[in-house]
Each structure stands twice: as structure tokens, then as C-alpha cells.
Amino acid sequence: MSTPRNVPLRRALYVGTFIHCKTLQELDICENGVIGVDEHGKIAFLERDAENVDLVTAAHGWGDAHIVRTSSSQFFFPGFIDTHIHASQYPNAGIFGQSTLLDWLNTYTFPLESSLANVNTARVVYSRCISRTLSHGTTTAAYYATNHVDSTNLLADICLDAGQRAFVGRCCMDSLSPDFYKDISADAAIADTKSTIDHIKSIDPTYGLISPILTPRFAPSCTPPLLHALGQLHRSTDLPIQTHISENLGEVQLVRKLFPESTSYAQVYDMYGLLTSKMILAHAIHLSTSERDLIKERDAKISHCPASNSALTSGGAKVRWLLDSGITVGLGTDVSGGYSPSMLEAVRQASLVSRHVAMLDGDAAKLSIEEVLYLGTRGGAKVVGLEDRIGGFEVGKEWDAQLVGLALVPEAKAAQHEGALCAESFKLPSGEGPVDIFGWESWNEKVAKWVYNGDDRNTLSVWVKGRLVHQRS
Known part of the structure; x- marks a missing residue:
């Protein structure tokens, strides 16, 4: 009980x-x-x-x-800290077939997420997702919801009622998304995001358990006006931000095409004021050295999602390379690109993926039991900005x-x-x-x-x- x-x-x-x-x-x-x-x-x-x-x-x-x-x-x-999980995708956990990232989004993800416009459907999905993550020892989660205000607010309510510490983000996406599932404009996306912020503030005024988090889905799904407006909102609210970066080589090429004025994927976020110490960047598999250095300079954080990266054949993140540069790294399940809501599975897969990376880069790339458990607890606490409150027994x-x-x-x-x-x-x-x-x-x-x-x-x-x-x- x-x-x-x-x-x-x-x-x-x-x-x-x-x-x-x-x-x-x-x-x-x-x-x-x-x-x-x-x-x-x-x-x-x-x-x-x-x-x-x-x-x-x-x-x-x-x-x-x-x-x-x-x-x-x-x-x-x-308790484990899941720094990257899509609560709205939970029913698809384990369903990825032969897909890679961009195909998987269109085939599985967007249709499911759009169905959560129905609050009753959202209640069933979110209640089950939170029950499962809690049962696996996840005490804190950084959740992506959908772009629907009512169901995103419901996710915050359910987290609070269940007693789970959570960051709840309404997805912002006004480009390269299906017509049936995207924001109609940058202004509309910001207005709806503010509505969710106001709701969370009304149910947990000090953000003692539930906090809003700004959530541009990823650079390709956001127009420059939306990225600019989100940067302004971040500066005015000081709220954390979560997004994706360099998960898939095709995605990296798409960013290069959509943002020709930028020198890299990381620089896209930087030029709009989003690459700050409160930014959580999921995946970071295909970073250049200059991107890594920029992320370190801005003190942005990285969520490593090993199970998802293997399931979608996205690649193996070089976590040792990131840690040695001084970047803060935590772990994420990335449900439903990741097949399991278990952070223990993410810990296990972080160890195994590091061994696959080591087959090419040498034994120094391998992560120990102590290191992967650190990433799942104290590392995650630093990623979500709560290292003074959670992650250990002091x-x-x-x-x-x-x-x-x-x-x-x-x-x-x-x-x-x-x-x-x-x-x-x-x-x-x-x-x-x-x-x-x-x-x-x-x-x-x-x-x-x-x-x-x-x-x-x-x-x-x-x-x-x-x-x-x-x-x-």
C-alpha cells in the first residue's frame, strides 16, 4: 500500500x-x-x-x-532518475520492427501521440506508464507528453497524485510533423506551453514535486520563430528544457539542410538561446568534437539512452568520451524507442553498449558497474538540476x-x-x-x-x- x-x-x-x-x-x-x-x-x-x-x-x-x-x-x-522518457509513447514499448528513427516516428509515434487528444485515452496511458515506472524504482522522470494542453496537464496531475517526482513537458512542434498532429503556429505553441506552465504552478506552486519543462521536440520539428520564442521563454522563466540531438545520421543531415546558417546541430540550439546549463540533450551519439566542446562550455547536460539507441540502430554513444570532457551525463529509458520503462535495464544496457563501443575504441570506453549506477542516480540528479536534493543518502x-x-x-x-x-x-x-x-x-x-x-x-x-x-x- x-x-x-x-x-x-x-x-x-x-x-x-x-x-x-x-x-x-x-x-x-x-x-x-x-x-x-x-x-x-x-x-x-x-x-x-x-x-x-x-x-x-x-x-x-x-x-x-x-x-x-x-x-x-x-x-x-x-531511486532511479529517468532523464528522458516519452510517457505518451508507452503503449508502443517494444514495437519498433525494422524501423530507424525518422521512419519509426511516422509509422508508430505520431499516430499514437495524436490519439491522446482524447483525455480518457490519455488517462489510461499515463496512469499505466507512471505505475510501471514507479514499480521499477523510478522516483524522478523527465516526461515528454504531447502537444495537447488538457492531456499534458492531466499527466502532471497523475504524477502528483501518484507521488512521483516529475518534469512534464508539452511537446512543441510546428514543422515537419503530420497535419493532424502539430502546432498551427509558433505563437499557438507558446500560448499552449504557457497554459501548461500555469496549470503546473497551480497544482504545485513551488515545484516541490512537479515542474514544467520546455520541450521543443527536436530542431527539425520547430521553425526558427518557435525556437526563438522558446529561447525567450526560457530566459524569462528560467525553466529547464529538454530535446533531442544527434540521435541518427539521417537526422543530423536533415538539420544541416534545414539550418544551413548553423555550423552544427548543437549550434542550432545555441543560436536560439536554448543551449544552457538547464538543457537536457537526449542521445548525443553523433557529435563532433566542436559540438562536444560547445555543450561543455554551455554546461548543457546529456541523457544517454542505450536501449533505444540499440533498438532503433541509431548508434553507440561514446559516454566515456563525454565524461572525460567534463560533461554531465545521466540515463534515460527513451520509451518507446527504448523497449522498457525500467531504469535498471537502462543501467544494464549502458554497460553493454559501452562494451560494444570499446570493441572499436579500446577498453577505456567500457563503463563499470559503479559508473552506470552513478549515471542512473547521481548523474541523473545533476542532469535535472536536483543534485542537492536527490541521488544519494546524505x-x-x-x-x-x-x-x-x-x-x-x-x-x-x-x-x-x-x-x-x-x-x-x-x-x-x-x-x-x-x-x-x-x-x-x-x-x-x-x-x-x-x-x-x-x-x-x-x-x-x-x-x-x-x-x-x-x-x-
């Missing part, structure tokens, strides 16, 4: 093993820890090597706190967390006679997911098994800002 929004939070103690990314290369593993989360959903204290919980509660005067304990095969981990951060459970394999009973196996040997554990732990593994090895073998069945509970938002039954 999740905790309804209208129920006040009470102080809670989380007891057991806590694991988070200390740095890009290092996991911080705290066994026998106690974290106190206050009635505002913030971490008030962290005690390490706390053998006696009663002494901790007494020392802090928290004797009335609710207590959540882990077992020996469970651990707390920060005092003062908000309790965005998931309880991960692994299956501890019981000792097999001795066979009763030669050649026999006991029936117990064939029984699989229930309720703990597909990751088998035999007892000899270190915590680093347990985490690696989770990354490569785990799924939503391992996500037992999820909290956002101290509120329970998902619990596996």
Missing part, C-alpha cells in the same frame, strides 16, 4: 544496509546503518555501525518513529529510495538415498525476483548480480520525498 498524499508523514527509521554511489567510480556500502527521515521527507541523520537501534532512537529522541528493516539479502538504494537530501530484495538460496537438504534430489532443491523462492544469492557473495558482487539479472520483482518498496509510493504485493 502506498501512502496517500493527504496523510501527513511521520518520522521513520530505515535500518539495515544502504548502498549508493559515493563517486563515479565508488559505491558506498553501509551495513548496520540507520537513517532517520523526518516528517518533511528529508534525511535527518545517518548512523553507521549501529548495532543497537534502541540506542539510536533514544539518542535522537525518535522513540515514536516508524521502523523499516532490511533482511540480510535486502538493501536500500537511491543528511539533508530527500528520501527518494527503493528497497531491493534478492533471493537467498536455501541450503539444499541432503538426498535421502544415492542419486536422489530432494524436492526442495527445485523450488524457486517467491516474491524476491530472479537474482539468486548463495551467501558467499560480497556486497559488490550482489549489486553486480542485481544490475545484470534484476527486474521490477526485486523492487520491493519505493519512496519519494519520504512517502511510500509503491510496494510490491
